[in-house]
Amino acid sequence: MTMAPGSVDSSAMRRTMGRFATGVAVITTEFNGVPHGMTVNSLTSVSLDPPMLLVCFNHGARSAEAVSAAGRFAVNILSSRQQAIALRFAQRGENHFAGLGLEYDGHRVPVVPRALAHLDCDVDRIVEAGDHTVVFGAVREVCSREGEALGFFRGNFSSIVPHGSDPEHWFF
Template sequence: MVNTAPGSAELSLDPRAFRSALGQYATGVAIVTALEDTGRPVGMTINSFASVSLDPPLVLWSVQLNTTSSQAFRTCGRFSVNVLAADQQDTAMRFARTDEHKFLDFPVDTGLGGVPLIPGALATFECSTWAVYPGGDHEIIVGKVENLITRPGPALGFHQGKFLTLEQPLS
């Protein structure tokens, strides 16, 4: 339920209801990767990915401020967004963890500037950071796409807190 005080533009939402309503929007699943200043790889699973512009080619995603790798993503200068295939649910779960050993025994490809790329992804957007904007408890990171790698196949999706396969277009 949405509550507004008379004469006020402030909105009061139940956080659980808000999160549940957001879960009604089916999304794809991607992993964002980058390198810290020390050269250590960082990565996280996201579903907050969207296109911004075709000219120049821009995409955006958001990172929660209190995640351990948020600083690295804000300052890295380069990152990749790897859109996952339907058979990459285990990879999505691996990079959704909070531990710092996500890349241990996980083979990666190497992209522009040495940024790790997730093998088998349906689309990989290699980006330079275009802008970072405040977004409440998140920051919105906009990247300029400098290289693109694609392959065909069904995508991994997320809806109502569960993974699903996105493969059959409706006619």
């Protein structure tokens, strides 16, 4: 289906970009001793050398303010078993860490235990774009584990099924 130019409202944009399947991550940080966390799927790798990524935060997301105030954050890439964690960190105004306990596991901010991967970042720059704040993170440390990723497609959590076990030629 095509639409007339200029008729792309926010729900059309959301619905259409929902066709672009992603993983799911939780951005965690800590400011003034208070932990913060927020579920995102706008995570994008930006640069390999130097290693850099970006995350887009909706204006009003409290975690974005905490990330910019702290100047550092961790990306926790969720496994297929962590949908409940994704939902927990997508709730507004909650103490997201309540009952979870704070685990640092050698990281500079609290992290989500048993995530598929962790990337420790320093805030490199912040760019305002439309109704979102784009935070670029300079990646300082990474670690990952084996497992299946949690996916997000057309507004629903989903599975990500690898096609074959050989990475594509450009991957390495």
